[in-house]
Structure formats: structure tokens, C-alpha cells
Amino acid sequence: xxxxxxxxxxxxxxxxxxxxxxxxxxxxxxxxxxxxxxxxxxxxxxxxxxxxxxxxxxxxxxxxxxxxxxxxxxxxxxxxxxxxxxxxxxxxxxxxxxxxxxxxxxxxxxxxxxxxxxxxxxxxxxxx
Numbered sequence: 290x291x292x293x294x295x296x297x298x299x300x301x302x303x304x305x306x307x308x309x310x311x312x313x314x315x316x317x318x319x320x321x322x323x324x325x326x327x328x329x330x331x332x333x334x335x336x337x338x339x340x341x342x343x344x345x346x347x348x349x350x351x352x353x354x355x356x357x358x359x360x361x362x363x364x365x366x367x368x369x370x371x372x373x374x375x376x377x378x379x380x381x382x383x384x385x386x387x388x389x390x391x392x393x394x395x396x397x398x399x400x401x402x403x404x405x406x407x408x409x410x411x412x413x414x415x416x417x
Contacts, residue, residue: 314383317390321381324372327365370394
């Protein structure tokens, strides 16, 4: 009976890990796409300084009403910056979570950002 339990347990744990990875990849992609929409709306919108803030405030309110927490103005500004920092979606790494990207987009120096990327770090460690 213990071996049956352990086999079933491993199957469930594996499925959960795979599901988490898929959900993470899709949410990172969704956040990038939301950032793209915000930037495109700003570029097509008015030139006045407050326009970007108004877009973010309105979008945050409506998304929060629909989906709950996680769509604060701060998070939407991060999604916008995410798109601006990584404008090529194929360059996004499936191995990185939204938390990784949130940290990386705050690094202003591109070389430093590449150096501090968890993937780059892991590659350097293997090469050494």
C-alpha cells in the first residue's frame, strides 16, 4: 500500500509542477501583452503628461473589479515597463517567473540586467 501511495503522490506532484509552469508562462505572457497594450494606447493617445497616469488608473480600477488584487497601478506600471524592457516576446525565458522579471526590469543598466539574469548566472556557473 505504501508503494501505491508513493506512486500516486509522485504523479500528483509532477502534474502540479507542470501545471504551475504552464500557468506561470501564460501569466508572464499576459503581463507582457498588457504592457504592450498600455504602451500602444499611450502612443496613440494624447501627448499631455497626465494621459499615461489616467490610462493606468482607469485600467487598474476596472481590472481589479473584474479579477481582484494583482492589478494595482504599481503592477500595471511594471507591466508597461516589462514590455518596454523586453520588446521582443521571443526573448522572454519560460524559466523565469513574474517575480524574476519584476526584479530584472528595475535594473537600469542593460549589461547588469543580463549579468544578473538567473539564466545567465546558471549558464556562467555551468561554464566555470
